[in-house]
Amino acid sequence: MDAQLPDVEAGKRFYGELFGWTFGVAEAYGDSVPARLGGEPVAALTPKTDGRMPTVWTVYFSTPDAGALGERIRAAGGQVVGGPWRVGPAGTTALAADPEGAVFGLWQPGRRPGFGRRHQPGTFDWVQLYTRDTEAADTFYGGLFHEALFGADVRPDFGRVAVGEVFPAEMPPHFLxxxxxxxxxxxxxxxxxxxxxxQVSPFETSYGTVAVVVDNQGASFAVLER
Structure with a gap:
């Protein structure tokens, strides 16, 4: 996952203090700055090059073939909104949207496989899809990622809920x-x-106690205590 921010240095100060992250140097391909905890990759901060684009956190689903998955997304009623792009030797990425417009990323790993740590304090633990049509979301994502989402030996990382249960019903569908x-x-x-x-005070869920935070540049994320 990465955050697209207008000021990466300000983002480093915010997330470095909040989660104890350290940061590598910006990579020549894409200017993405890797964030680490205990020396292991946990996220990235990316400079936002177009001020019209939102300041957001984006989650990326791993795939062995970003181009082929993009075709399946289109066939299922979604769209590929950017890419695939080769990110040097690190991998290949694309941005996609589901039929309701919720945006997510695709990641075809090269040298960078993904998270070095997760499910620990200061690292990724869950992503929630807020959607208006939960049955349609189940059909769309279940068809794309059935083994990853529902395999018996896989710890769940992904849930979905109707957008009006936490956020106002008029908020667009999105990942958090x-x-x-x-x-x-x-x-x-x-x-x-x-x-x-x-942004949203603490509330109880089936997977822990959650609150929604907006960072110092406007990007929303949740903090989760299990």
Missing amino acids: VHFRVADLEAALGAAARLGGRT
């Missing part, structure tokens, strides 16, 4: 990435001190 934290209230206090704000 969740970061694990050891202490939810402490994380919310730290985010506020760093210039962020709580």
Whole structure:
């Protein structure tokens, strides 16, 4: 996953203090700055090159063939909104949208396989799709990713819920990435001190206690205490 930010240096200060991340140097291909925890990759911060584009976190689904998956997305009623693009030796990426317009990424790994850590404090723990038509979402994503989403030996990382259950019903369908934290209230206090704000106060879910935060540049994400 990565955050597209107007000011990557400000993002490094915010997320570095909030989650204890350190950062590598911007890579020559795409200017993406890798974020690490304990030396392992956990995310990336990417400079937003077009001010008309949203400031967002994007989740990427791994695939052995981004082009072929893009064709399946189109056939299922979604669309490929950008790419596939080769990102140097790291891999190949594309941006797609489901039939309701929720945007997600595709990642065909090269040298960069994906997360080095997850399901630990300061790392990815869950992504939730907020959608208006949960049955249509089940059909679309189940058809694309059935083994990854529903395989018996795979720990679930992905859920979906009707958008009106947490956000106003008029909010567009979207993905929300969740970061694990050891202490939810402490994380919310730290985010506020760093210039962020709580968008949705803590609430209980089947997978833990969640709050939604907006960072100091407007990108939304969730913090999750299990």
